Amino acid sequence: MKTIMVFCCIGLMALSSHVSALTLVSEDKEISLTTAQLVEQANYTHEMYGPFRRQTTLFEGFILTDFLKQQLGVNATSVRFIAFDGYDLTLNNVDQRKLMLVVKENGEVLTVRNHGPLRLIETDLGGHDPKNISLFDDWVWMIKRIEVVDE
């Protein structure tokens, strides 16, 4: 019985990696990506102090604008982020900020439990104290949907 349960769990985990983790939307175009696809395509790393981890952290993922250009073929300036917990934020002038989409943290694939599967961070803190978490309001955890809302 125990063996069957373990087998089922492994099966479910394997299946979950193919469940859509992120939906990208631009005008009439909509793309779904799994966590496995996101991890596989990650092409950018950045090391900095992680204010919510209280230690220097290696982030892996994408430059936001490059990622949207690659996936949707658009040069985005205004982008809406919707998170699993219902958080909804629209950022303007994203092309003028150093924003990164993170899929791995210190080599560990992000899940909801560690603020994934996709997290938005700002790599250029503009001289602000990274220990002051009040400066990280634009960091979005647990992103499940990204919409390009350029007019």
Place this chain on the structure above:
Amino acid sequence: MNRPSRTLSYIGLLLLSIVVVFTLVLLNTVRFDDSLRAIFNRDHGLYDQAFSERSQSYLINALPLLKEMEARPSDMEALREETLTQLDLAYAYLNIGRYIERYECVPVSLDSILSIRNHIEQGHIQPFMYDAWAGILECYSLVNRNQNELKANLIERALVASSNNQYWMNIGVVAVYGLGIMLWLLLERQHRRGHKSEEEKLAWQNRAMTDHLTATYSRMALHESLENLIKDWPHHHNDSIGLVFYDLDHFKQFNDSFGHVAGDKALRDVTAAINELLPSCAEHFRFGGEEFFIIHRGQSHAQVVELADRMLQAVRDLNIRHPKSSAGILTTSVGVYMLEQREYSVDELIKKVDELLYVAKKHGRNRVVDEFAGEEDA
């Protein structure tokens, strides 16, 4: 040893007061800013409580879902998925670096949430993990209580800092007020001294410009007036200007006969009589001794000559006895010169009108000579 100049003292005082004010403002701004930061800065962890409260909410959301799973086995999968989501969110909002550093119960609670999650994911509903749930809820209670205490401590510190700020601000206000009053008093004293000095200067100037015996202007004033006159002449003003030079005939003999006191009185009487004739636009100067000079502005040649004739008559009318005079009374001789449309020097002007006075003297005195009257006419 030289005393520092007063100006330097004022500048020093002003700079000192500026430095004091600037320092106070800076000090209070920094201290007040620190007080505010203590309350509102998230780095101190005050706002972290929001994360733990959200985590607690998600965890509690899972409880009715568990009950539903028991009541509605047909919806088991959907309910399980929703329960797992709520537990994941509860985990995420408790999985904060500062909590993990500060509260020992947090890593244990995170493990407990994960354990409950795995238990449910594997299909186990019973038995309910009372110990795990109680530990997690107790941890939330501890985190929230400590965060509240932290908040209270920070607010208390801010109040103490604010009270200190207020004390030093009051001291500063009084100090700056005192400095301001001191500065004002010093400036006021300097202003009064300056004012007094200015008045004394004007009085001295007036004395230097006035002949005290005859109440006419002095020779110094004559030179100044003539210099001002020729400075703009004839380019910037072309009013008719007439110069009159007169002296009292045989005045040395008058003084020799009657003494200088009588001579001085005669001078006063003559100048007073002539002053009464002069229009307001004329200036009357004592050139020296018994010689006087008049500058007429805006009057024609005929008017100036007529006035000179009336001056002769006015002096005669004084009827001051003078045995050495051919008329038996004190008389005067007058030279009149009208400025032409060309440039002059002061000495040249005086020389021009003096020559005419000389002609009047030469031709018997007690008469007016102007530049249009030939020697024969005189």
